[in-house]
Amino acid sequence: MMMTTDSADLDRIRRDIDRIDDRLHDLLMERAALVEKVAQAKAPDVSVALRPGREAEIMRRLAGRHQGRFPLPALIRIWREIMGALVGLQKPFSVAVCQPERGDGYVELARDHFGVVWPKSVFSSPGQVVRAVADGQAAVGVVQLPHENDQEPWWLSLTTGSGNLPQVVTRLPVLAMPDVPGRPEPVEAFVIACRPHDDTGADRTLIAVETSPDLSRDRLRALFATAGLDNVAVIATHRADDHSLYLCELDCFVGTADPRLTVLAGGKDVIRHVRIIGGYPLPLSV
Numbered sequence: 001m002m003m004t005t006d007s008a009d010l011d012r013i014r015r016d017i018d019r020i021d022d023r024l025h026d027l028l029m030e031r032a033a034l035v036e037k038v039a040q041a042k043a044p045d046v047s048v049a050l051r052p053g054r055e056a057e058i059m060r061r062l063a064g065r066h067q068g069r070f071p072l073p074a075l076i077r078i079w080r081e082i083m084g085a086l087v088g089l090q091k092p093f094s095v096a097v098c099q100p101e102r103g104d105g106y107v108e109l110a111r112d113h114f115g116v117v118w119p120k121s122v123f124s125s126p127g128q129v130v131r132a133v134a135d136g137q138a139a140v141g142v143v144q145l146p147h148e149n150d151q152e153p154w155w156l157s158l159t160t161g162s163g164n165l166p167q168v169v170t171r172l173p174v175l176a177m178p179d180v181p182g183r184p185e186p187v188e189a190f191v192i193a194c195r196p197h198d199d200t201g202a203d204r205t206l207i208a209v210e211t212s213p214d215l216s217r218d219r220l221r222a223l224f225a226t227a228g229l230d231n232v233a234v235i236a237t238h239r240a241d242d243h244s245l246y247l248c249e250l251d252c253f254v255g256t257a258d259p260r261l262t263v264l265a266g267g268k269d270v271i272r273h274v275r276i277i278g279g280y281p282l283p284l285s286v
């Protein structure tokens, strides 16, 4: 039997909702004050306040305790807006987005992740985004995932040079939606920033490897395996006359001081240079 709610009950429920809204609002204001305190505690020379690993851990923790009727994608979106809004309380924050064609969806993807507050500048080529982040004009950049037949393989510019080179720190979207027939292909991108990627316990790492020109992918995989790095995926290649460059993705966190990199770099005279160009926490799924 359906229970009916009389109008006095309805008024009471609405007052309860108002009370909850006030509490949520108070907590948001309190959270902002705490993030400001974190900012004061951080070393003044930290160039980017953003900590993608910490943010991913917060999202995973909340997704893990989530129950009831509130949809998970909405929860994630609200927390993305909160964390996006607060990261700029620490240091000026802005986002450079590569959107080669109007309506590609990368600006929306950037807004879904970093929120509505901070300015976004749009560029038509990924190289311009890499430069904007390297020069400090933007705190972060959003660029297409590399593919084998890219006209402008932007990841090459993260492999050479020293100093404050941007690195990949996040893969977007951070919530992977299930494949549904008829749903458009999801727009995906990497976030780059001038900071290393974090170890969250569930990550992937991107490594660029320069080899002699004739090295095959199978041979490269074998050299990774010898170094103790299994399950390597080659996601893009660049061939020059006198060398090849492979962009490889590993199923785990690898930091710059990892001894397996030293073994890999010693690889049988055919590996000339190995460089981590970032990585990202594994996305959540519904």
Ligand SMILES: C=C(O[C@@H]1C=C(C(=O)O)C=C[C@H]1O)C(=O)O
Residues within 6 Å of the ligand: 035, 038, 049, 050, 051, 052, 054, 055, 058, 082, 083, 084, 086, 087
């Ligand atoms: C608060 C911090 O800084 C930023 C803001 C965060 C937040 O709003 O929770 C989380 C990570 C950082 O991107 C922090 O470093 O912990």
